[in-house]
Amino acid sequence: MKDRDDMPPKDPYRFYNHGYRNRLRARYRVLSHYSEGVPTCACCGETTFQFLALDHIDGGGLKERRSLGLRSSTQLYRYLEKEGYPLGYRVLCHNCNLAMGFYGYCPHTDMVHNEEWLAEMLTIRQYQPHAKHVTGY
Numbered sequence: 001m002k003d004r005d006d007m008p009p010k011d012p013y014r015f016y017n018h019g020y021r022n023r024l025r026a027r028y029r030v031l032s033h034y035s036e037g038v039p040t041c042a043c044c045g046e047t048t049f050q051f052l053a054l055d056h057i058d059g060g061g062l063k064e065r066r067s068l069g070l071r072s073s074t075q076l077y078r079y080l081e082k083e084g085y086p087l088g089y090r091v092l093c094h095n096c097n098l099a100m101g102f103y104g105y106c107p108h109t110d111m112v113h114n115e116e117w118l119a120e121m122l123t124i125r126q127y128q129p130h131a132k133h134v135t136g137y
């Protein structure tokens with residue numbers, strides 16, 4: 001999804017644009033709150049700010065955002081601040097977030113599922129060299 005509000009300005013001089021800085025600050029405050037300190041991925045501990053995102057714990061973040069009439073992440077951050085940081089959100093890095101969305105779990109924490117997945121990969125002939133590399137089998 002395109003989130004124009006949250007994109008860095010294309011013109012580097014506009015990086016110092018107040019609107020962008022304020023949006024960035026709002027994002028930092030919200031991620032800090034949900035990480036109880038330095039913004040950190042709740043799964044893998046990633047702290048690189050550009051890799052982090054706010055995750056709606058039970059899913060359905062987009063639906064909720066729409067029902068609240070919020071059109072961008074920045075509007076969501078402002079809303080969360082105004083509401084005193086409602087529960088149900090956490091900070092994840094894009095890797096963990098995508099893995100959970102795509103596979104339903106993150107390989108960082110669910111090694112059982114991950115083993116199953118790797119075993120499945122080994123059955124797919126074209127992926128064998130890579131799987132071999134990954135698993136060391």
Ligand SMILES: [Zn+2]
Pocket residue numbers: 041042043044045046092093094095096097
């Ligand atoms: Zn992570």
Ligand SMILES: [Zn+2]
Pocket residue numbers: 043044095096106107108109
């Ligand atoms: Zn993870």
